Amino acid sequence: SAVISQKPSRDICQRGTSLTIQCQVDSQVTMMFWYRQQPGQSLTLIATANQGSEATYESGFVIDKFPISRPNLTFSTLTVSNMSPEDSSIYLCSVFGTGTGEAFFGQGTRLTVV
Amino acid sequence: DQQVKQNSPSLSVQEGRISILNCDYTNSMFDYFLWYKKYPAEGPTFLISISSIKDKNEDGRFTVFLNKSAKHLSLHIVPSQPGDSAVYFCAASVSSGGNNRKLIWGLGTSLAVNP
Numbered sequence: 001s002a003v004i005s006q007k008p009s010r011d012i013c014q015r016g017t018s019l020t021i022q023c024q025v026d027s028q029v030t031m032m033f034w035y036r037q038q039p040g041q042s043l044t045l046i047a048t049a050n051q052g053s054e055a056t057y058e059s060g061f062v063i064d065k066f067p068i069s070r071p072n073l074t075f076s077t078l079t080v081s082n083m084s085p086e087d088s089s090i091y092l093c094s095v096f097g098t099g100t101g102e103a104f105f106g107q108g109t110r111l112t113v114v
Numbered sequence: 115d116q117q118v119k120q121n122s123p124s125l126s127v128q129e130g131r132i133s134i135l136n137c138d139y140t141n142s143m144f145d146y147f148l149w150y151k152k153y154p155a156e157g158p159t160f161l162i163s164i165s166s167i168k169d170k171n172e173d174g175r176f177t178v179f180l181n182k183s184a185k186h187l188s189l190h191i192v193p194s195q196p197g198d199s200a201v202y203f204c205a206a207s208v209s210s211g212g213n214n215r216k217l218i219w220g221l222g223t224s225l226a227v228n229p
Contacts (some may be wrong), residue, residue, distance in 0.1 A: 004157075031214065035210055042203065043158070043219040092157050096215060103205075103217055105157030 006093050006106030013083055013113050020079045021109045023093030028073035033094040033103070034066070043092065045073055050074045083113045117141045118206050120220035128228055133191040135223050137204030140185065141190070144206035149178060149189045152201045161202075162189070194227045201225070 003026040013019050023032060034046040046066055047057040055068040069077045080087050093106040119138045127133045137147070145166045152159035164171040164187065166176045171178050177190045202219040211214055 006157075009155075030135070033216075042221045043217075045216060048214070094157075096181040097160075102163055106162065108155070108157045110155065 001097060002029070002095050002104040004093055004095065004104055004106035007108060008109055009107060010110040011112070013111065015113055017083055018079055018081045019083065019111060020077050021091055021093070023076045023078070023106055029095045029098065030073070032070065032076045033071045034068065034076075034078045035092040035094060037090040037092065037108075039089075046078070046091075048105055051065045058088050080111065083111075087111065087112045116221075117144075118204055118218050118220040120202075120204050120223050121136040122223050124224040124226070125229060126226045127194050129196055130193045133189075133194045133198065133225055133227065135189040135191075135202050135204070135225065136183055137187045137189075139187075139206050140158050140209065141206065141218070142185070144208050144218070146207040147178070147180060147187050148205045148207065149176075150205060151198075152203060152222070158203055181227070185188055191225075194225075196227050199225055199227050 005024045007022050032049045033040050035043045036046055037043050045058050046061045047055045047068055048067045049055045049070040051070045051073050065081055067079045091109045094103045117140050138156055146163055148163040149161040151161050152158045160177050162173050162176045162181050169180050175191055180187045201222045201224050203222045205217045207215055210216045
């Protein structure tokens with residue numbers, strides 16, 4: 001298993017500002033995943049962060065809005081830029097375990113944009 | 115296009131009875147299926163998985179059944195306990211090239227186990 005520490009756990013932000021979410025894993029992993037869970041919705045993959053290369057973004061998500069850093073094999077950040085109320089969501093960091101494809105998650109960041 | 119579908123948004127059962135949560139999928143390339151449990155204000159917690167080459171996997175009170183021909187899987191919890199009350203997500207794992215994988219998620223089913 002993997003232990004993932006994510007912070008902040010929650011924040012209330014003004015529209016137009018940016019928030020950076022940090023994710024720390026207790027072991028080295030090649031890929032880290034950033035998800036969003038909007039109210040009443042499922043988990044939606046934003047991007048995959050690989051160490052040493054640009055993040056790979058899913059359809060509907062762009063680097064200018066959600067820049068990602070991956071400076072080493074245990075850490076990543078996701079920035080939500082120029083926020084609007086539509087960005088209010090839970091943001092989750094995830095990694096795959098070494099077993100049968102299960103993924104492990106941080107506790108999430110609950111973002112409210114006002 | 116919802117590749118993983120959980121058609122029941124909620125389920126209510128009595129303590130001690132069986133809870134059955136269902137999940138359907140459309141992509142035959144999925145090779146692992148996973149169930150996660152999520153409490154409010156927490157990230158999802160892995161419960162149990164099943165390989166596409168198997169039809170059953172059991173872990174304590176939790177059993178997952180896979181019917182590949184019907185592209186259907188189900189999670190059985192027996193006996194159900196009030197602490198099982200949570201949102202349950204079905205997810206399917208697929209290779210996205212090389213050693214890369216991604217998970218596709220259902221919308222979740224909110225389970226309430228009543229004392």
